[in-house]
Amino acid sequence: MGRILAVDDELDMLALLKMIIEGYSDHQVTATNNPLEAVEFLGKEPFDLVLTDLKMPGMDGMELLAAARKMDEDSLVIVITAYGSLESAEEAMAQGAFDFITKPFRKEQILLAIDKAMRWREMVRQNKEMKKRLEGEKS
Amino acid sequence: MVKALGKLKNWLTGKRPRPRKPVSLAPVPALLERYRQYKRLLAANSAILTMITDLQVKMNEGFLFDMHYVRNACQRLGQEVEAMVAALTAMSGGRYQGLEEARRRVEAKIVQELSGAPLQPGPLVLPLAEVKEGQFFGAKAEKLGDLVRLGLPVPRGFAISAYAQKLFFEQSGLEEYIREQIRRSHIRDLESLKEAGKDIRERVMAQELPGELSQALALHLASLGPRLAVRSSALQEDSLFSFAGQFETFLNVPREKVETSYKEVLASQFTPRVLYYCHTSGFAYQELAMGVAVMEMVAASSAGVLYTADPRQGGEATIINAVCGLGSLAVGGVVEPDIYRVENEQIVAQEVGEKTHMHLAAPEGGLLDLETPPERKGACLEESQVLTLHNLGLILERHFGMPQDIEWALSGEGKIFLLQARPLRISRQLKAEYLPPRLKGAEVLLEAGTIASRGAAAGPVFLLEDQQIQEVPQGAVLVTRRALPEYALATSRVAAMVCERGSPTSHLATVLREAGVPAIFGAKGATTGLPPGAMVTVDAYYGNIYAGKRPELLKPPPGDLVLRQSRAWKVLERVLPHITPLHLLDPRSENFRAENCTTYHDMTRFAHEKAMTELFQIFPGGAEEDGSRRLKSNLPLEIFVIDLGGGLTPEAKNLMVVKPEHLRSRPFRAYWRGVEAAGWRGPRPVDLAGFMSVVMNAATDTNIRERLHEKNFAIIAADYLNLSNRLGFHFATIESFLGSPEESYASLTFYGGGAELERRRRRVRFLSKVLQRLDFRVEVKEDSLAARIDGYDAATLEEKLEFLGRLMMISKQLDMSMLADEAVDHYYLEFFAGIGEVSSKQ
Incomplete structure (x- = not known):
């Protein structure tokens, strides 16, 4: 079970993301339409994954991505882009997003993307733990 | 006498005056404009059908989309429909105002559905029993009103x-x-x-x-x-x-x-x-x-929530959560409630929760949060109360047509009240939906084609050949060569459809998706590989057709109730009835009129059909000599060519006289191959009666001289041909557009002739017979004929055009020798015998 922060100014999409993810997986979703509030959430509690729309008023997904990575360099962000804005998705990947998904998408797509991200997260965690143990043994 | 007749004959069939020297080699602007509008219309047509398909797929195939998507798609669709109607209006010189009016009506309805009903003045307060949907009291109050009217216990x-x-x-x-x-x-x-x-x-x-x-x-x-x-x-x-x-x-x-x-x-x-x-x-x-x-307020001794289905698995079970006192602690995980599970009218599981706390009504108002006294920590509900709740749940589920999430309270006197009801969000595990691409151990009859409408169904194969579409039996799997729009007439009767051609963006596919009829298009070999009468299962999830009935495929689709609760989905569901249904199925029917268009799909079909008619009228009459050049060939045919673009090679750009090798027009080249293959043959032996009738008709027909002076014109483009042809005494127009399979067609209209009416009729019957065998749809009236073929790809239509070229050459002046009815069959057999490969191809 993981904790996911979903951010999209389109309320329907946000409602769907929460319903689908919580309905079809064991993850818990905190959802907000306001990216500023999202940054506030990130400062307060740890999330395993951030799902964010790219184009939002006030603060776009790129800024949120940067803010999330500044707070935690290992933070995983999947960006959601509108159809036809592949370039911005590529840019987001270059800036450290873990993955991107284009709207509208099938529910299986988002669930698989989340699954992949969660497994990656677990691998990184185990890797770090092992390194630490190795270093401990050396010293 | 013979000499005189010969003179007359020479006059009738002889040389026509030489054409004036063309003023310019550029086509008449008006003609070019009409053709451009036609192309614009075709582009809009294809864009619209693609967008309609996309909307249907997004709605029914498990996609997440938001209002932004719905609004955007409707807007783009509206623009294309507007462009299409404008193009038709321009082509027709301002006719079809009715279509523009119909478009505005539909557009207004869509805009209204998208923005939702505006908040209207109405009563400020109403008793629950009088609160109904559409009065702006909100979903919760409206549903409570429903429950009160059903006679259910509501405070x-x-x-x-x-x-x-x-x-x-x-x-x-x-x-x-x-x-x-x-x-x-x-x-x-x-x-x-x-x-x-x-x-x-x-x-x-x-x-x-x-x-x-x-x-x-x-x-x-x-x-x-x-x-x-x-x-x-x-x-x-x-x-x-x-x-x-x-x-x-x-x-x-x-x-x-x-x-x-x-x-x-x-x-x-x-x-x-x-x-x-x-x-x-x-x-x-x-x-x-x-x-x-x-x-x-219900002074509750216990309260909680009731699900009329298992929200995790969606199985047939009633799940009841109960806590002591008021229901405010039943959800949210603060206290552990009692959980009852009812299946088949029996409590199959019961867990008594910890219930450390309870809420009670405070005497001064508000709530008291108390530790649950030990004597109340047992089960909140008796068996009979659990079953009463279960039965109330079933009534609500039946009434609203879907599983419900209900809040209830049990009063101190033991009476149950319903406080709220809403649709239950059911989530199913992904794994439950998985179907293998190929069933193990099942005989696959066909695995070609693309999914035109998702789903699976079984039924006996019905191969559509010469029968009327109305004859398709109930529950059949309809198998056809093409995906013609009029097949939609059978939608309500068929279990599934399999077409050898056609694409998911065709009119027919849209209608089938709308009706939820599974369909596979482009299934090559379906008409030969699926035995008529045999039971088959069409799997339009993966594109396989299995022998026999495969029950594992026929389970109802899991559906995405979760997705269907989103506002965007509901709005799209309200908008689509103004977009996807197709009411104008048959262009020959009475209702095929602009004012009967009530959806964007209707308009698209209507405009496309009428555009072909309008283009058919392309013959400008009078001004045609501008931009025309003579086609010179070995055959004694005088044809003037007007190139609208790409119909001739660049070398021909400045030539007044062009040769067949200069032709680049795909449909004209195909037609011309047929013309050359048949070659020029003199008139068939004519008996005196036949010839006399020519003379007599010529004498009585005041237009005959005029007609004889009409020239043969071919208006061409890279993908287009409109050939007005006079061979002998009859008039024929061959028209064709070769683009995508959805927009390609070839047609022939044919009338007249030199011989008496009966012989002319026989010739038309002969033509009709040949054309039908070539898969044309043919309409015959007296001595005139209209034939059309579509639903095929361009390459197939090229073959058909080649046949048409042959047929036109062979049938010139054939009416004269149609001495008896037997001649129809005779020439029919002769035609196909002359081209042995036809039979094998067909």
Whole structure:
């Protein structure tokens, strides 16, 4: 079970993301339409994954991505882009997003993307733990 | 006499005056313009059908989409339909005004569905029993009204409309104040949004309710008990409000404090999220007004929630959660409730929860949070109460047609009350939906083609050949060569459809998806590989057709109830009836008229069909010599060519006389191959009666001389041919457009002749027979014939055009020798014998 922060100014999409993810997986979703509030959430509690729309008023997904990575360099962000804005998705990947998904998408797509991200997260965690143990043994 | 007749014959069939020297080699602008409009129309047609397909797929195949997508798609679709209608109007010189009117009507309906019904003035307060959908009391109050009318146990109460809120906000100056606060707050500053929210909430609480609302509340409250529950009832429960934060519900409110609680419910919506939303979308009452339900408080000994299905697996079970006292602790995980599971009218599982705390109504109003006394820690419900609840749940599920999530309370006297009902969100595990691409151990008859309409169905194969589409039996798997729009007439009868050609964006596919009939198109070999009468299962998830009935495929699709609860989905569901249905199936039918177009799909079909007719009228008459050049070949045919673009090679650009090798027009080259293959043969032996009738007809027909002086014109483009042809005494127009399979066609109209009517009729019967065998749709009237073929790809149509070229050459002056009815079959056999390969190809 993981904790996911979903951010999209389109309320329907946000409602769907929460319903689908919580309905079809064991993850818990905190959802907000306001990216500023999202940054506030990130400062307060740890999330395993951030799902964010790219184009939002006030603060776009790129800024949120940067803010999330500044707070935690290992933070995983999947960006959601509108159809036809592949370039911005590529840019987001270059800036450290873990993955991107284009709207509208099938529910299986988002669930698989989340699954992949969660497994990656677990691998990184185990890797770090092992390194630490190795270093401990050396010293 | 013979000599005189010969002279006459020479005159009739002889040389026509030489054409004037063409003024310019560029085609007439008007002609070119019409052709350009046609191309624009075709582009719009294809874009529209693709977009309609996309909308259907997004709606029914498990996609997540938002209102932005729905609005955008409808807007783009509307623009293309407008462009298509405009193109037809331009082609027809301003006719089809009715179509433009129909378009505006449909557009207005779609705009209305997208924006939702505007908040209308209406009653401010109504007893629950009178609250119905569409009166702006919000979903919760409307459903409670339903329950009361069903005679189910609901606490007495009333509802306050969303319009009452609007009235309150307008009269008290709150609206102005809220807009100002939104304007002054900063979208990039969360603190300023929080502050604005706090100010707005305080202002709402400080204002007096309008007199009429206050009076209405007092009047309705007078007939209710002293303690009440005040619950929000949002107009759009699943979108904005689910993110505005928890909406306040106030329990155990003393009568005199209901006005305050009402204002608190209204004030609770102004959270930073809502204000952020208002910043980007404006402040609109449709989104930001709510109804409120006020009901008598049930002094509950226990309460909880009831699901009429298992929300995790969706199985047939009733799940009941129960806590001691009021229901406010039943969900949210603060206390562990009792859980009862009912299957087949029996409690199959029962877990008594810890229930450390309970809520009770405080004497002064509000709630008391107590430790549950030890004597109440046992099961909250008796078996009979569990079963009564289960039965109430079933009544609601049947009434609303889907699983329900119900709040209930059990009074101290042992009476059950229903407090709220809403659709249950069922989630199923992904694995349950998985079907293998290929069933093990099953015989696959066919695995070609693309999915035109998702689903699976079984039935006996019915191969459509010469029968009428109306003859397709109920429950059949209809197998056809092509995907013609008129096959949609059988939609309600067939289990599934398999076409050898056609694409998912065709008219037919759209109609089948609309009706939920599984279909595979482009299934090469279907007409030969699927034995008529044999039971087959069409798997239009993976594109396989299995022998026999495969029950594992025929289970009803899992469906995505979760997705279907989103606002965007519901709006799309309301919008699509103005877009996808196709009512104009058959161009020959009476109802094929502009004013009968009630959907974008109707208009698209109508405009496309009429555009072909309009283009057919392309023959400009009179002005044609501009831009025309003579086609010189070995055959004694005089044809003038007008190139609209790409019909001739670049070398021919400045040539007054072109040769067949200069032709680049794909349909004309195909037709010409047939012409050359048949070659020029003299007239068939003519008996005297035949020839005399030519003479007599010529003498009585005042137009004959004029007609004989008409020239043969070919208006061509790279993908287009319109050939007006006079061979002998008859007139023929061959037209063809070769583009995508959806827009390609070839047609022939043919009339007249030199011989007497009966012989001319025989010739037309001969033509009809040949053309039908070549898969043309043929209509014959007296001695005239209209034939058309479509639903094929361009390469196939090229073959057909080649046959048409042959047929035209062979049949010239054939009417003269059609001495008896037997001649029809004779020449028919001769035609196909002459081209042995035809039979094998067909």
